[in-house]
Amino acid sequence: MTRADGSEDRRTRGSIRVRGNSLQVRVFAGKDPVTGKDVYLTESVKGTDKAAYKAADKVQTRLLAEVDAQRAASTTVSFSYAIDEWLRTSDLEDTTREGYEGYVERTIRPALGKVQVKKLTARMLENLYADLRRCRTRCEGKPFVEQHKAEGQHDCKEAKCKAHKCSPMAASTVRQIHAIISGVMNAAVRWDWVTSNPAKVAKKPQQKPPQPDPPSPAEAARLVEEAFVMDDDWGTLVWLVMTTGVRRGEICALKWSRVDLDEGVIEIRRSYTLRRGVGKEKDTKTHQMRRIALDTETVVLLMEHRQRCAERFAEVGIELTDDMYVFTGVRKIDPRVPYSPHAVSSRYKDMAERLGIKTHIHALRHYSATELLTAGVDLRTVAGRLGHGGGGATTLRVYAAWVAASDRKAAELLGSRMPKRKPKKSAD
Incomplete structure (x- = not known):
């Protein structure tokens, strides 16, 4: 309900008012724990007739129940603020933190920094990932000069300024960006800033199967x-x-x-x-x-x-x-x-x-693993020597081809130990 002067009666916690050809339901959800400002849940119902008011009453009841159950988002802070808080409170290795900060400043903050955490959706994330897979600068298909070779007014052609050419971001890099966003939103859920993490349902680029290339x-x-x-x-x-x-x-x-x-x-x-x-x-x-x-x-x-x-x-x-x-x-x-x-x-x-x-020092790790698997050493033992977690799940994912070869070898070994079957006598 609203007073005659248009202000809301805070004691009622909610109101229904006409907005054009629809009704707006507005429910007071408390104070923002970060900004200190009032937070409202709003929802619109089409129409202004008796049926619309009846539907609006149901919406108001539902929103009030959400507030009472503390399921409503309790903050209007930006995703940029959430990123800063996550980085500040996360226990990260120096090299990991440095890498994350690079992704944040180059890509994540410019794209999503101004969005309120409670308004971030899976669709927004999927659109971002699609844009990055097309062009890492998210140029929207419009040609522009990426790097000017001269200052002030000049002829870009004569100065040989660098024109932009779309360069897609690698799927693995997009997955890393997704992991950072998901980490921030997981923290926002723990802090009761949002009710769910949209990154959990957002579709990210598929991970290519590992292709270890050990020396022979x-x-x-x-x-x-x-x-x-x-x-x-x-x-x-x-x-x-x-x-x-x-x-x-x-x-x-x-x-x-x-x-x-x-x-x-x-x-x-x-x-x-x-x-x-x-x-x-x-x-x-x-x-x-x-x-x-x-x-x-x-x-x-x-x-x-x-x-x-x-x-x-x-x-x-x-x-x-x-x-x-x-x-x-x-x-x-x-x-x-x-x-x-x-x-x-x-x-x-x-x-x-x-x-x-053509090889590198890490390929010796692959050599050790593949030689052991080819020799028939069990997956769990190989995983233990390599320091893989997950009871061998990582080892299986990385060295699936060699595990399959080892399995074939085991099958042949078992088959050779089975009793020989006598050939059937001919009916003649």
């Missing part, structure tokens, strides 16, 4: 042989990655305290990263510790490597202790500083290029 056994043999030719420490590092499937950052963070040569086991607990030239240890990718068994030859190589390190450090007056890194850089003898992950990748790439093999 012959190529792997050439790579590890060349690594030992370069120097024994480097050869041991490449060998250990190849036989355990550890990640680059994990091999760099490995300390002697996590190497049990008596039991033939290494513990992977930490990873080492470099960001803007500053290195630091952090949790593994899945935030889980794992123990990886070593074969006899690998144990011997690590024993020899430890002895070399001890002798090398002794020459400069340093005693090798368990809290030192297993692998250090080639230019500086300092057991307190691990091998740089970037240096490992670069050195490996240069070595592979000299051999004419």
Whole structure:
């Protein structure tokens, strides 16, 4: 109800008023917890006749029930504000945060920043994803100069200014943007700013099946042989990655305290990263510790490597202790500083290029996994060695082709053990 002066009687909490050829139902939903402003739920009903008023009464009753049940959106803040609050309160790795902020500033905030969180819909998100898959700058098909080569008034043709050419955003990048938006909206739901997350139902680009490309056994043999030719420490590092499937950052963070040569086991607990030239240890990718068994030859190589390190450090007056890194850089003898992950990748790439093999250090992880699966090692064991979560779901998704080959091998093995059937005698 409304007073004669047009203001609403707050005690009634709701009103029905004529707006043109329809009725507007308006219900007071409380104060915005962020802005402090009044929040209203509104809905329109077509017509102004008796039937329309009856329908409007039902709408008002429903909206009041929503408010009472605290199911109504309680804030009118923008999505841009929600992004800032999510980034401020989220526990993210530095590199992850930096990447998210880049996506936010380049793409998400310009497109959705001014939209109220409670008005964000799945359709809006799907339209954004479609636009990005057509052109990353969302140019709407209108030609324009993307980069001027001269300032002030000038002839773009003479100055050879860069004209815009549509470049579609990769599906994987759009999926990353979707993940950020979904994370923000999940937080908005937890904070009672919205009642549901539209990103959960929005259709995002399909994820392409992983296509690991490990080196062949012959190529792997050439790579590890060349690594030992370069120097024994480097050869041991490449060998250990190849036989355990550890990640680059994990091999760099490995300390002697996590190497049990008596039991033939290494513990992977930490990873080492470099960001803007500053290195630091952090949790593994899945935030889980794992123990990886070593074969006899690998144990011997690590024993020899430890002895070399001890002798090398002794020459400069340093005693090798368990809290030192297993692998250090080639230019500086300092057991307190691990091998740089970037240096490992670069050195490996240069070595592979000299051999004419197109590969990278992470492909050794694929090599370890595919060789184990091809040999018939069960999926759960392989997943455990790689540090995959989900009980092997990730391993199965990435290495499905090799799992299928292993399954075929298992079928043939079982078939060969079955009792031979006697041929049926002929009716003749």
